[in-house]
Amino acid sequence: MNRETDALSTTGGGGSGGFAYDALLVGGGVMSATLATLLHQVEPTWRIAVVERLDELALESSGPWNNAGTGHAALCELNYSPEAPDGTVDVAKAIDVNEQFQLSRQLWAALVDSGQVPDPTSFVHPTPHMSLVTGRENVDYLKRRYELLADHPLFAGLEYTEDPEVIASWAPLLVAGRSSGEPIAATRSLAGTDVDFGSLTRQMISGLADSGAIDLELGVEVERLRRHSDGWRVRGRRPEAPRGERRFDTTARFVFVGAGGLALTLLQRSGIPEVRGFGGFPVSGQFWRTSNPEIVARHQAKVYGQAAVGAPPMSVPHLDARVVDGQPSLMFGPYAGFSPRFLKNGSLFDLLRSVRLHNVIPMLQVGLRNVGLVLYLFGQVLASKKAQLAELHAFYPEADPADWEKVVAGQRVQVIKRVPGRGGVLQFGTEVITAADGSIAGLLGASPGASTAAAAMLDVLERCFADRSEDWAPALEKLMPSYGRRLSDDPALAAETLERTAYVLGLPTESTTVQR
DSSP, rough: OOOOOOOGGSSSSSBBBBEEEEEEEEOEEEEEHHHHHHHHHTTTTHHHHHHHSSSSSOSSTSSTSSSSOBBBOOOOOOGGGGTTSSBBBBOOHHHHHHHHHHHHHHHHHHHHHSSSSGGGGGTTEEEEEEEEEEEEHHHHHHHHHHHHTTSSGGGOOEEEEOOOHHHHOOOGTTTTOOOTTTTTTEEEETEEEOOOOOHHHHHHHHHHHHHTTEEESOOOOEEEEEEEETTEEEEOOOSSSSSSSOOOEEEEEEEEOOOOOGGHHHHHTTTGGGGGTTTEEEEEEEEEOOOHHHHHHOOOOOOOOOOOOTOOOOGGGGEEEEEEEEEEEEEEEEEOOOOSSTTTTTTTTTHHHHHOOTTHHHHHHHHHHHHHHHHHHHHHHOOOOOHHHHHHTTOOTTTGGOOOOEEEEEEEEEEEEEEETTEEOOOOEEEEOOOOOOTTTEEOOOOOGGGGGHHHHHHHHHHGGGHHHHHHHHHHHOTTTTSOGGGOOOOOHHHHHHHHHHHHHHHHOHHHHOOO
């Protein structure tokens, strides 16, 4: 897959308005894969390149063991439905995340239809999503959340119960060994999924490269981005190449920086003013995993609980059924860790190198305002296996620590941004940064991340190529029929879209979930 191309080693020339490329995408993860797919669909004659610093695609955040593999549709993730101090439950974020996920689901279905990703079972598996809470107050909260979402067209088939026997029939591990007098409740959606974003990414990019739609080069570390005419000169090196072939130097009219945590540093090096005031705080994730077939066979769901007091939203605990490379397993977590690296395969100096005069004050303000969060993270880092697995017992009371092994997941860089009137703010979620002239864009942040890649990359297209939106709309609607519309406002279109994409991807349809 590592193809040598003349254009990747030259400046200027070519048939792209004096640039070697119309678009160059830095990073070989799901975001670049999605953007490359969209760009090729709307501009099939463009010269597009994808450049990855490692020798394989999708080894960082898109790798299957570097994320929880959740198809984040907010079906049962409670952090997207916060409860206000007055007791009201706000489900707006859950609906928005589901809308964004449906765009990704439509795109994946189009890729399966076209043959670019021939077998949907290679990356997506039907996996029920559940919420589990204990204690009377939490049970009341979950019931109110269910009542707000049960009749919504994107949450069709959502079930609720306070009956331990019903919960046991859904996921036996959750009830066995639990105290009978404890209030408990659960919701379930059979429309949930488990997604191997690594497999999906590799197939998306490989399909484009093999067809000649894009140039792909692995083992290239981009180090500098400099203005070049009305585009960019991109420089770097090939650390593992023979001497004399290590220099990397090319030009592009448009650059997308989808380099995970390193996107912040590269955008800073570009000199665009829009990145001023932004900083990042790296957080690594850890999970506990078991492949014991007897245990795995008794839990075929992704079950979400509630974050501990003081914990960040990304730390919502969940016990997940996973399928990676055809091997089923269970994963529990996440637990926060700390490393100054911005990538799992990054440098110990990544955090230090990202500090600038324009972001040092916002970063200090965030630290002072979030002392509780900092203490929580350090507590997580220092916690023993016994202490961490004590949390697992809240989900799986009979869990035996001997069955579980630790998995170190990918690095996440939480966005720190300067907000007028508020100073530095720690932002959970993702942030698209674009230059005023639309010639460069980058993605910062984490969850919901990969699950909403289509929506994020559509945002990039709309902000960087606003003058082409009308011309591109028909091609984008062909890929994603709900493009430009909200399924929430059109129950008939929502039902049709869910049914069609479920059929193509081999997922349960509304009719089959009702029958179950």
